[in-house]
Amino acid sequence: MENERSESNLLYGARAIYEHGLNLYVNVTNRCPNRCDFCLRQNSKGSLYADNLWYQGGEPSKEEFWALLQRRDLHRYPEIVFCGYGEPACRWDDVMWLCDKIRQTGSHFIRVNTNGLANLITGRNAALDLDGRVDAVSISLNASTPEGYDALCHSQFGLRALPAILRFTSTAVLNVPHVRMTAVSTMPKAELEACRQVAESVGADFFIREYIPE
Numbered sequence: 001m002e003n004e005r006s007e008s009n010l011l012y013g014a015r016a017i018y019e020h021g022l023n024l025y026v027n028v029t030n031r032c033p034n035r036c037d038f039c040l041r042q043n044s045k046g047s048l049y050a051d052n053l054w055y056q057g058g059e060p061s062k063e064e065f066w067a068l069l070q071r072r073d074l075h076r077y078p079e080i081v082f083c084g085y086g087e088p089a090c091r092w093d094d095v096m097w098l099c100d101k102i103r104q105t106g107s108h109f110i111r112v113n114t115n116g117l118a119n120l121i122t123g124r125n126a127a128l129d130l131d132g133r134v135d136a137v138s139i140s141l142n143a144s145t146p147e148g149y150d151a152l153c154h155s156q157f158g159l160r161a162l163p164a165i166l167r168f169t170s171t172a173v174l175n176v177p178h179v180r181m182t183a184v185s186t187m188p189k190a191e192l193e194a195c196r197q198v199a200e201s202v203g204a205d206f207f208i209r210e211y212i213p214e
Contacts, residue, residue, distance in 0.1 A: 011060045012056055013056035014027065014030075014054055015027060016060050016065060016068055024077040024079070026069070026081065027085060028082055028086075028088050028090075029084045029085075029086040030055050030059070032086040032115070033115075034115055034117075034154060034156075035153070036142070037152055037154075038142075062091075069098070075108070081110075081111045082099075082111070087117065088112055088114055092121065092126055093122075100133065103132075110133065110134050111138065112134050112138070116140065116166075116168045117164060117165060117168070118168055120157050120160065126168065127172040130172055130176050135176065135177055135178060136177065137172050137176050137179045138182060139169055139172075139179070139181045139182070142182075143183075143195065145162065146160075149161055149162040173202065179203070181198070181199035182206070182208070183195045184209060184210075185209065192208060
């Protein structure tokens, strides 16, 4: 039964939804405007959390994601997490649509893992869309200055990236109950402390996550 359920989650050559720990993860896209030095996309053929996360020849539609989610008892998961082997904001409107669908089935804790670049990706103040839809947002910070972020994350948005992330976060904290910014553990202690101060300056919590080499 479990194998059948797992296989049914394979769309376009990849696992669209998967369990990790007690939570259910939604792998919404492989696209991302960044090429972060520490990212598994750059350093590994797979993921620590699930295999087959790289879509081949397209990505599932929002309706296909919803069909898979409806096959699950969503109430059994402490969190439903929108992530992806890429950046969920590349499909921001679809993610918000899915959040609405999930909310209609009852009370669920919904989290979005993001690089915080939704404003630049969508061309609007995207954090406003989170109100009433999302319970937690985890934002990958990883640098305390625009120059440091550009050197580490190689964003297509260049030096505009970090200021946009901070604007997104400062709005998110007004619309989402739980907002945190994160940085990888391999960074120098002084830079980690600088990142902590940046996160706290926009009202977010700060969390140091362990670096995963492969």
